[in-house]
Amino acid sequence: MWGIVLINKQESALGFSFNDEMKKRQVSGHDFADEDYFVSVKSDRIVMLRRDYIARLEDMREENRVLSRITVIDIAGKKHKVTGHAESIEALQAWLN
Numbered sequence: 001m002w003g004i005v006l007i008n009k010q011e012s013a014l015g016f017s018f019n020d021e022m023k024k025r026q027v028s029g030h031d032f033a034d035e036d037y038f039v040s041v042k043s044d045r046i047v048m049l050r051r052d053y054i055a056r057l058e059d060m061r062e063e064n065r066v067l068s069r070i071t072v073i074d075i076a077g078k079k080h081k082v083t084g085h086a087e088s089i090e091a092l093q094a095w096l097n
Contacts, residue, residue: 003046006080010053018048038095040088047084047092057096
């Protein structure tokens, strides 16, 4: 649910349609990354971020056996806790670097 809320916040802030962008890029799978978008869907966790929405990531990462949480600071300075499977969060961090 929170993954979808964050998608909606990004769409509002940047004036785009996630659905249209994925159609334009012909994305049909659950995992996708290019220079603009990072998408990872693992079971019930959706992690989708657009690069120009992110100002920075906070260094601290919280983990349990399966899930990881990282804090994303958006371009307006707001913090968003992004929770996903550990491999999704690791891939997100690699994508941003």
